[in-house]
Amino acid sequence: MNSALPPDRLLLGPGPSPTAPSVLLALARPTLGHLDPWLLARMDEIRAGLREVFRAPRGTALALSSTGTSGIELVVHHLVERGDRVLVGVSGYFGARLAEIARRAGADVVAVEGPWGRALDPDALRKAAGGKPCKLVALVHGETSTGVLQDPRPYRALADELGALLVLDCVTTLGTAELEFDAWGIDAAWSCSQKGLACVSGLAPVCFSERALAAIKARKQPVQSFYLDLALLLEYWGGARAYHHTASSNLLVALHEALRLVLEEGLPARWKRHADNARVLWSGAAERGLELLVPEAERLPALSTLKVPRGVDDAKVRKTLLERYDVEIGGGLGPLKGQVWRIGLMGHGSSERNARLALGALALAMAEAKG
Ligand code: PLP
Numbered sequence: 001m002n003s004a005l006p007p008d009r010l011l012l013g014p015g016p017s018p019t020a021p022s023v024l025l026a027l028a029r030p031t032l033g034h035l036d037p038w039l040l041a042r043m044d045e046i047r048a049g050l051r052e053v054f055r056a057p058r059g060t061a062l063a064l065s066s067t068g069t070s071g072i073e074l075v076v077h078h079l080v081e082r083g084d085r086v087l088v089g090v091s092g093y094f095g096a097r098l099a100e101i102a103r104r105a106g107a108d109v110v111a112v113e114g115p116w117g118r119a120l121d122p123d124a125l126r127k128a129a130g131g132k133p134c135k136l137v138a139l140v141h142g143e144t145s146t147g148v149l150q151d152p153r154p155y156r157a158l159a160d161e162l163g164a165l166l167v168l169d170c171v172t173t174l175g176t177a178e179l180e181f182d183a184w185g186i187d188a189a190w191s192c193s194q195k196g197l198a199c200v201s202g203l204a205p206v207c208f209s210e211r212a213l214a215a216i217k218a219r220k221q222p223v224q225s226f227y228l229d230l231a232l233l234l235e236y237w238g239g240a241r242a243y244h245h246t247a248s249s250n251l252l253v254a255l256h257e258a259l260r261l262v263l264e265e266g267l268p269a270r271w272k273r274h275a276d277n278a279r280v281l282w283s284g285a286a287e288r289g290l291e292l293l294v295p296e297a298e299r300l301p302a303l304s305t306l307k308v309p310r311g312v313d314d315a316k317v318r319k320t321l322l323e324r325y326d327v328e329i330g331g332g333l334g335p336l337k338g339q340v341w342r343i344g345l346m347g348h349g350s351s352e353r354n355a356r357l358a359l360g361a362l363a364l365a366m367a368e369a370k371g
Helices: 021-027 037-054 068-079 093-104 122-129 154-162 210-217 230-237 249-265 267-287 314-325 352-370
Strands: 060-064 085-090 108-113 136-140 165-169 188-190 204-208 303-307 340-344
Touching (some): 021 249, 037 204, 060 068, 085 122, 249 267
Antiparallel strands (some): 060 204
């Protein structure tokens, strides 16, 4: 077998984002047992770090040994029982995934669809709910398929009117955009390691409010999944430290370092860095005559959607960027396939240099794709 060390790509797509150098160093440290006392102490620090990053001092947080999607599965399968009514905002690929996971959990799903590329209107969800009680109001904070930031704040009142818990997909927003789990009254949220936290993929931070934990305790049926059973996971992450699965010590050590970097920078500074560098990208795109899909007030700082100009071959441009310049950007998903480019400036990858580099490389690749 030949050596297969990967090429050094610049990751400016929807994720994974570039791994911070010290996180890569942390990954390369010797492997520890999953019950090593040194690791268990670091896991306590990870839980505290996650509470800080979610801004959930009263929350219960841990990281699942799996990707962001498992966070959706864990939250939905714990907070929903067969027949429960769930209101989901769907204006992109990941809203649709959330609705599908709730359907598979046996929920009676009211999916409220909005245009891809716009934030949802809370009144549209209120109207669709028709005042009937719901178990969950579920939203995507940062819709990575469209580049829209959905403000969850107006939905707390709606959730209260419906007697519902408010749950939020923070896969693209954790560490990249303002998020206040406790202050905004979020009941459960999930994220990933490979975007705003600048770690590699493989871990899914999740966070629960006290109200959500009480709802889980009050379930009539036990949770079906063994691997994603929060009670068993909490026994490993705290409590008796009982074996549940063989967590990757290397990944946990890497997440610890990633969280340390986030907290060293400070969340408000990190949010501002993402917003500032996104604006460099947006104004540079406008100067080059490239249109953005989303109105400025609704844009996600970590991920921007640029419309592919008429007559330009989207796939050819992305291929040139990757093969000639080692730059990865994303293409459109679902109805936006071939319509938009998705440029991510996330975590360690959010810099003025990368914003300008993305625009320059895109211009070169567009010119080459024409010729
Ligand atoms: N939710 C959103 C908003 C995402 O952007 C993604 C992945 O990009 C996911 C969920 C799924 O996360 P993962 O691919 O880590 O399972």
